[in-house]
Amino acid sequence: MTDGWPKRVYVALIHYPVMDKNGEAIASAVTNLDLHDIARACETYGTAGYYVVTPLADQQELVRQILDHWRIGKGGSYNPLRQKALEQVRLKSDVAGAVAEITAIHGGPPRTVATTARRKDGAIPVGQLQEMIRTDPAPVMLFFGTAWGLSDDLMDAADHILEPLMETGDYNHLSVRSAAAIVLDRLLGR
């Protein structure tokens, strides 16, 4: 975490609404390492919280089991560093629930920022988002999509869309774990 940087950036990993490979809206399954890797990146870069958003009851139960293992079960004593990272995780059924919680904590709604590997009109560079964070006390909530990315509806509903990480190149298919790590590094790491 950059020294003196305010701790009010949130990450949200979205499992619904996201797209399948044909562009249809789906609810995706939770991936164990998404929880671990992104929580560790969040803790390293000093975010204020990491929301895992899924409306599926069985997937919520899976998340709870993983978190319990590391937070209160054997995982924590085996690897306290992993335990510390997973304390960032907050499970929510939908984006609105996460937004409401952040709003309650900070006394005002977060600035929501969708991430995507695709070019979108009006997308902002990461430097502009850094400047917003510097000059505006509102919390910031970064949306990351699982599967084939955030649905267009959710992207349109966000206050901002972040420019893709790669402007050039004909291959731009990072895992959401890698993309989240790189966005946090560009936003908070320098």
Add this chain to the structure above:
Amino acid sequence: MTDGWPKRVYVALIHYPVMDKNGEAIASAVTNLDLHDIARACETYGTAGYYVVTPLADQQELVRQILDHWRIGKGGSYNPLRQKALEQVRLKSDVAGAVAEITAIHGGPPRTVATTARRKDGAIPVGQLQEMIRTDPAPVMLFFGTAWGLSDDLMDAADHILEPLMETGDYNHLSVRSAAAIVLDRLLGR
């Protein structure tokens, strides 16, 4: 990949010799998503190859099965983008074998660069490595350690050690997947 950047940066994911949580040298198990995530980052940032290094026969067999599924099995038709990324992967029993292959391809040995989350004397910043790549035609080989990181012997044997990604902060425990993505982004992404 940065336009005009020479394609001679290699990534090596090391499963031996690495450290366990007590600092003892071990051979670690291969993680499926290490293959996928790092291959996708390598393809996105335009590396010349991604070496997966393990001396264990059963782990080599696991790597071959994963690669076969995506390169020549059903995975490739399901997701050609994943297939393309995994074409970066080259399986080797030891670091020396990977170094020898790169040496044969480029007509000279690679500049080897160890990465670590720990502070080490004489470690170089990523900007210095970028400058070396710009001014010196030698290939570059980045070592990433699984488990609790590269063994001291391997770190000492490398030509250079890269500075840790985070200079400050009391938590610095990224997954190797996240760390590799961020290093590639800092080195080749801007």
